[in-house]
Amino acid sequence: MxxxxxxxxxxxxxxxxxxxxxxxxxxxxxxxxxxxxxxxxxxxxxxxxxxxxxxxxxxxxxxxxxxxxxxxxAVDPAEKEARRADLKRRIGERLPVIEQRTGLRCSGWTVRDMHTRWGSCNTRTHHVNFSLMLAARSDTELDYVILHELVHTVVPNHGPDFYALMDRFMPGWKMIRRGMKN
Ligand SMILES: [Zn+2]
Structure with a gap:
């Protein structure tokens, strides 16, 4: 106790x-x-x-x-820029694939040095932000966050509609989310 x-x-x-x-x-x-x-x-x-x-x-x-x-x-700025560039490359590859597969679209995206969230979506403009922390995460986890934010372009909250779309496009998403809480 x-x-x-x-x-x-x-x-x-x-x-x-x-x-x-x-x-x-x-x-x-x-x-x-x-x-x-x-x-x-x-x-x-x-x-x-x-x-x-x-x-x-x-x-x-x-x-x-x-x-x-x-x-x-002491985090080397050059190292950080390399991580950012690599993450941008990965998102640039995966995002269009997931958009294509789901029919969901964002209006644009940015990689930001966010420490408390993996991503965010402006539900009015449909602009999506991804955390630089994703640079250390697997392709599957990156796909999950991309999909999560794309679903927010049509469902702003985490209600039943959000869950239904996540289940439809990525049936194992809850396990992936659980793994990312550590
Ligand atoms: Zn969310």
């Missing part, structure tokens, strides 16, 4: 485990403070423990965040 305790404004994630002593870590990239505590440790005891380590926490959170930010920036 895991819960968040706020200690002097600091959110701390506490998980009770079968262990003898409290131990504490600061996780990358955001510097989240995570504690494992014995089942019998009271909140009061955990709060005292955290308060006694506040200096260490402050220093470590700052260090972890700085290091993570440096690593995030």
């Amino acid at each position: 895991t819960k968040i305790i706020i200690i002097d404004g600091l959110p701390v994630e506490v998980t009770k485990k079968r262990i003898k002593r409290i131990n504490m870590r600061v996780k990358a990239p955001d510097g989240k403070v995570v504690i494992s505590a014995p089942y019998l440790a009271s909140d009061k005891h955990i709060i005292e423990f955290v308060r006694s380590k506040m200096d260490w926490i402050d220093r470590t959170v700052a260090k972890v965040r700085t290091r993570s930010a440096a690593q995030a920036q």
Whole structure:
């Protein structure tokens, strides 16, 4: 069981485990403070423990965040452009094939550096965006995202009509989607 305790404004994630002593870590990239505590440790005891380590926490959170930010920036821009070019080539090959097969059409498409979604579709203009994250994904997964966004050109939501079209054009799509959640 895991819960968040706020200690002097600091959110701390506490998980009770079968262990003898409290131990504490600061996780990358955001510097989240995570504690494992014995089942019998009271909140009061955990709060005292955290308060006694506040200096260490402050220093470590700052260090972890700085290091993570440096690593995030270290993605070589040339490497990123190569990935983008390769993804554009793959979409350029697959999109017309899927449009042809389904009769669904987008008005245009863009590869964007999106981190929270695989794709998006402007349901008014029918312009489709694909995430650069797809560069690391298989052809089957790319096909799924292309189809998903093309279906949005005629069904804006994820209701029964959306499911029906996905089932018709790609019967195994739910398995592919499940695999992409990791
Ligand atoms: Zn969708």
